[in-house]
Amino acid sequence: MDTHVALDPRKDAYSKPLDKLDVSDPQLYYTDTWYPYFERLRREDPVHYTPESPYGPYWAVTKYKDIMKVEVNHRVFSSSDDFGGIRIEDPPKGMERPNFIRMDPPEHDEQRKVVSPTVNPMNLAKMESLIRERTSTVLDELPRNEEFNWVDCVSIELTSRMLATLFDYPLEGRRELIRWSEIAIVDINAPDAPVRSEEERFAELVKFTEHMNVLWEERAKRPPTFDIISILAHSDLTNKMTMRERMGILILFLVGGNDTTRNSMSGGVWGLSQYPDERRKVSENPALVPGLVSEIIRWQTPVIHMRRTALEDAEIGGKPVKKGDKVVIWYISGNRDEDAIDNPNALIADRPRPREHLSFGFGIHRCLGNRLAELQLRILWEEILKRDLQIEVLDKPVYAYSNFLRSIKSLPVRLAA
């Protein structure tokens, strides 16, 4: 591991033979050194075949426009677990956790439509005052003039409360949900992984599902409410789900409902500390906040990649993709594509067309909770600006060892008194 860190990433990225360039290595994201590798691919081989990797051969799609083409062509590029699902790593055999993000139409469409109303803009409007009240409380209770971890004290604190609300789960148990979320998504080879094998992970997820199933069965007997468990327990399409299907859909909401927003909450603080002029712009003109929120979500890119499997021979960016090939679309690279986004490495608060980024994906699998994520981030920044909080970042962020989620584990900060 350490030898990797000592390398000059730019030299390494440009000196390797192209066919040895493998962007699937979680180390690249752990050390935050992925930038030059993708820069080279975008310039020299934007749809890149990697013949050998720990996950087998795959195509790396690195340009914004090519990623978009794959995203909208769900008839050819499947998300189904039947062919390998949505991550570069195939799901563990016999331990699959089915849910609609890992399905193709028509099954995908049916499940998605059941749960979609929970996070539509009309329902979100009802949550705004609650989110603002909680955000205010969390910010007002932060220590002054002493170091603390922004990730734990703000990002996890806020998103865990949101998650408890979405599930209508007891608020005092919110950190249990965070622990299960981490278990569900962690790379088992990460140095700090709470589970070390797929079997161990699965055993924990069975416990999670049994625990949540008690709530599910209780809510099935009561009149319907707007939380996600009640909606699932009352819909004819989902109320007869097997335990494994319940596991799958609960995990999707668990991870989708907190992890990505958490990382944008941390990434935004880190980003604005790197671009103090942008922070000044927003402080002087809070009307920029909605655009800033989109820009932070692009700049952070909480989901690093998605994977599809070609159901027939196809072509992407002039390259012939064969039926059965693994196609990995790297959002993290598309969001840094110079041909789609001007000066893409910079965080620019008043960037034109800030919504045009890949972080939520596009096409039928586009992030369901995108407006909830934006709402939470908008309120957070509005409340930070209202208090004129001067957040001094004391060290670089520590990133997770993962090629799937760009997760920030810690960000030490201090607030001026």
Next chain:
Amino acid sequence: MPKVTYIEYDGTEHQVEVPVGLSVMRGAVNNAVPGIDADCGGECACATCHVYVDPQWLERTGLPEPGSQEASMLGFAAAAEPNSRLSCQITMRDELDGLVVRMPEGQH
């Protein structure tokens, strides 16, 4: 130049000249008409430029082909109705001069 009337969810009307060949979505975005987000920039890849076409105009704008990308994206929009369209898929032509579209409560 043909005109389009965009009506926000709260009833606020915006009359905008939209050049032939431009999409109804672009007409709104270029003139800062609120209520159309257009996250994907016109690729028919999200559903955040959702509008309701005034029934009088439906014959001229048409409806999305069943099974098309537009129909499948609209299937996931909040509060879709039989006269729903994605405004990035309506291209301005002379015969659409006077078109009226209404915006939903929110784009999702």
